[in-house]
Amino acid sequence: MTADSFVLLSDPRIDAIEAGDSGEPLVDLRTVSGLRLDRRYADEAGAFGHLREGVVSRLLDAQAALPGGLRFLITEGYRPLDRQQSLFDGYLGELRARYPEWPEDRVYVEATKYVSPVHVAPHSTGGAVDLTLCTSDGVELDMGTPVDATPVESANACFTAAGNIGEPARRNRRAMSAALTSAGLVNYPTEWWHWSYGERYWAHVTGNSRARYAPVRLNPAKHADGRTRPAADPAIAAEVRRP
């Protein structure tokens, strides 16, 4: 697969998928002892450490399928819409400054190789997770680039199938991909660390006409088991409509 054949989040086919929602709870990963949560993107409310129940159970299945007792190290799950917006705007600004000759439509598409536009944002559904591999002691494995390396700064080595990384990193990416794919998650091909289940990009890749998870706000009311129901909020649909 080449960069030209990737289906990016800016592709109208992703926006065309109906964003249904099952109402499935979000789970606070701090209550899930089997999964390791990294704190590099921690926010005060702990939003970053929330994922839909169905994603958590699939991650546990996938982790059990990893070779040699390897573990996942989760760097980010749920992402509030305002954070998604500022990440997207920030990266658009970076690309405009670096490539002043690019027309605006090219800037937009190139930006979506690294960060999603808000109207289709996988993380804001609680169905997307950024993660890497670590040993049982928490030592991170060589994955060829750091999590969140941009295409520009990594010469596209962040692309999951990149050839310009060493053999150990390639092996580690293969092990991670095999485990997550077998558990039903799909990868965003420009980011080896980004996997999702149930949201619109997943629906596109798996041939579903409807997503299971729509964008949600995190409901502060939480049960003792760390589960929280997404807040029903009709305004959110208007807020995330394509600009």
Ligand SMILES: C[C@@H](N)C(=O)N[C@H](C)C(=O)O
């Ligand atoms: C910014 C990066 N970590 C990321 O999450 N990118 C994907 C495409 C997203 O914004 O959903």
Ligand SMILES: [Zn+2]
């Ligand atoms: Zn991601």
